[in-house]
Amino acid sequence: MSPALDRAIANYASSYGTQPTLVVRAPGRVNIIGEHTDYNDGFVLPMALPFEVVVAAAPRVDGKVFASSEGFEPVEFMVADPVDQGRWSTYVHGTGAMLIEAGYSVAGWQGCLASDIPAGANLSSSAALEIASGLIFVTSANGSIEPSALARVGQRVENDVIGFPSGIMDQLACAASVDGAASLIDCRALSASPVPLPGGVDIIVMDTGTRRKLLDTQYAARRTDCETAAASLGVTALRDATLDQIANLGDDRIYRRARHVIGENTRTLEAAAAMRSNNAVELGRLMNESHASLRDDFDVSGPALDRIVALAQQINGCLGARMTGGGFAGAAVALVQSNSSEAFVAELTKSFVAPDEQPAVAPTMLYTVRPAAGASVITNPNR
Secondary structure, eight states, X not given: OOHHHHHHHHHHHHHHSSOOSEEXXXXXXXXXXXXXXGGGTOEEEEEEEEEEEEEEEEXXXXXXXXXXXXXXXXXXXXXTSOOOSSSTHHHHHHHHHHHHHTTOOOOEEEEEEEEOSOTTSSSOHHHHHHHHHHHHHHHHTTOOOOXXXXXXXXXXXXXXXXXXXXXXXXXXXXXXXXXXXXXXEETTTTEEEEEOOOTTEEEEEEEOSOOOOTTSHHHHHHHHHHHHHHHHHTOXXXXXXXXXXXXXXXXXXXXHHHHHHHHHHHHHHHHHHHHHTTOHHHHHHHHHHHHHHHHHTSOOOOHHHHHHHHHHHXXXXXXXXXXXXXOSSSEEEEEEEGGGHHHHHHHHHHHOOOOTTXXXXXXXXXXXXXXXXXXXXXXXXXX
């Protein structure tokens, strides 16, 4: 069992004096390539992480939720009540509210949550919480929900409850990933196709220890720029635009935003093709190009991300590296030859220090990871 699973079940037993009858898990994700394309109806290529949110619970018939999470105050609410803002439970309660609004039957529950996902590192800890919460609510009512529908509910929590204008990638990666493979996701069709990693390489997540709240206006401003570009071009979304078309965009900032999205969609499809043909060198090259575009055209990198990516790219055995997630701070991702991974981690651990202009608030951590499975209900959790 995973550490989060062990802790969630142990905390439930300690809190309620019995074993949970329902346990669900939802992983975090790292995006290999395809950044800020999801809300442009484009393509992304994430993989689920072996870090997860776990909820150990038992259904209730009175519509109440009693929930506790490590490091936070316990909460109690009626599922049908208005959602309180500004608490960790806003994500949980908000998920229940959006499920009801979407027509799903939900039930109350009592449970304990545990997580191994580094919070605030752009590794989808909040999306995993939404997906796990959705599974608990629906399964407690003896129902089921398709991964794409569950992802839509999670996105609505971000957009309509939290007020953060995110795309669908995080929730869909958490809900629908396949064990042992990354997923090429079409964010317009909500389809996900498994893509195996090339042989002889490792994915290494590089958490700089820096943090930034994505509710800052910068993320929303990028989305607005993309919508402005699409409207100027007369297309539904930048997925439908070409580089030739954007040559006529007069505003340089809007032009650069559109150039990143169009180029990133192309890079993502090419990266999936490279992975399927076992071409790790080409995948690494595309990852490097992606970071440069995110840094120079989309302006969503940051001092710590640029530093760790530049250091990683110089270490022997590293084929490519880029920031991952919404940007500004948090984590980057590297593609490293497996026979060099141990030395890569040692060298980067020794050489990276967060810059003075963006100090770390958490330890710098490097994780060598493999693709994990999407969210699931755990059967026989107490064995």
